Amino acid sequence: MKTLLVGYKAADLFERGKHGKKFTAKWLDENVLCHTLDIYHRHAIEKTHHIRAICSPHLPEGPWDLIKFKTGPKLMSGELSLDMLQEIHRLKPVKFELEFVGKERDKNDLLAKIRDNPERVRDFSAKWPASVPGGEKLMFTSYPGCFCHRRLDEGGLALAEVISRDLTSSPIPQSPFPVPHSPSLLDMGCGCGLVGFLIKSVVKDLSLVMVDSHSRAVEAANINAANFNMTAEIILADNGTPARMDGTFDVFAGNPPYYSDYRIAEVFLETAKRALKPGGVCYTVVKNDAGLRPVQERYFPNVEVIRRRGYCVLKSQKPM
Numbered sequence: 001m002k003t004l005l006v007g008y009k010a011a012d013l014f015e016r017g018k019h020g021k022k023f024t025a026k027w028l029d030e031n032v033l034c035h036t037l038d039i040y041h042r043h044a045i046e047k048t049h050h051i052r053a054i055c056s057p058h059l060p061e062g063p064w065d066l067i068k069f070k071t072g073p074k075l076m077s078g079e080l081s082l083d084m085l086q087e088i089h090r091l092k093p094v095k096f097e098l099e100f101v102g103k104e105r106d107k108n109d110l111l112a113k114i115r116d117n118p119e120r121v122r123d124f125s126a127k128w129p130a131s132v133p134g135g136e137k138l139m140f141t142s143y144p145g146c147f148c149h150r151r152l153d154e155g156g157l158a159l160a161e162v163i164s165r166d167l168t169s170s171p172i173p174q175s176p177f178p179v180p181h182s183p184s185l186l187d188m189g190c191g192c193g194l195v196g197f198l199i200k201s202v203v204k205d206l207s208l209v210m211v212d213s214h215s216r217a218v219e220a221a222n223i224n225a226a227n228f229n230m231t232a233e234i235i236l237a238d239n240g241t242p243a244r245m246d247g248t249f250d251v252f253a254g255n256p257p258y259y260s261d262y263r264i265a266e267v268f269l270e271t272a273k274r275a276l277k278p279g280g281v282c283y284t285v286v287k288n289d290a291g292l293r294p295v296q297e298r299y300f301p302n303v304e305v306i307r308r309r310g311y312c313v314l315k316s317q318k319p320m
């Protein structure tokens, strides 16, 4: 029975034995595929559950005998739940099972949205404006699942403002180095590309590499690059793109998530340390610098704190 597992911690929906044979050489069941939006989750599932997993912005084409979907108001946004449900409906599995964590009434409301108007195809993308001084207004596109879908993140904007200001004053403030011709920027955790594209709107000859672990972020960043007519290398990865951690970047920008006790911030800083050339500058942003500052000091000897928009931009230079 070809089964697709979808949604929050979808691998937990796998029931040993129920989906067919128990063990193959490597995977528990070749007929079961677990969908993830984030490549980090795909790697975790393959390692711990030994289920085949795929990371993609949209659900893989069938035919599927069974699609199981796990969601709920506390597990994912209502918009992402409905978007996923709409994709499942389009794939027309023989059987569909919903594991809803929440009130029965909310579950019925969600299902009714598809049942009451099955032919309606909703567009969940959003467009919103952002700009930095000296650059044109850019209309960003985002999707459910992307960080800050439908709105601008003030922390990301603060980061873009500080970096674009530094790159347009020579030498870089507090740095003995002039701004290089055609500087290179690694924007890690790029989301839909807010930071990198805003900086490029001011620094036109910026050579831009963006990386994110979320497939919908990468999809949005690609669409924004095309809409803005900007060139960027956009990579789906959760381990800091080893191929590009080559010590050649002039600037690193990171607005990491802080929900894991700085564990992800450390992945970002490790990447910055390896990706930057000697003398290159690392910028991160956080609401309150007290927690991140000692972490960043473990990777870079100096940390300067620049306050902007209620956020702290932490700036460090890689020693020569």
Ligand SMILES: C[S@@+](CC[C@H](N)C(=O)[O-])C[C@H]1O[C@@H](n2cnc3c(N)ncnc32)[C@H](O)[C@@H]1O
Pocket: 040, 147, 148, 153, 155, 156, 157, 188, 189, 190, 191, 192, 193, 194, 195, 211, 212, 213, 214, 217, 237, 238, 239, 240, 255, 256, 257, 264, 267
């Ligand atoms: C706070 S958001 C910042 C998005 C965007 N830069 C901004 O400022 O609006 C953090 C981003 O980091 C991504 N992320 C989380 N862990 C990651 C990892 N290990 N590697 C790359 N990106 C990661 C998330 O998917 C998310 O898009």
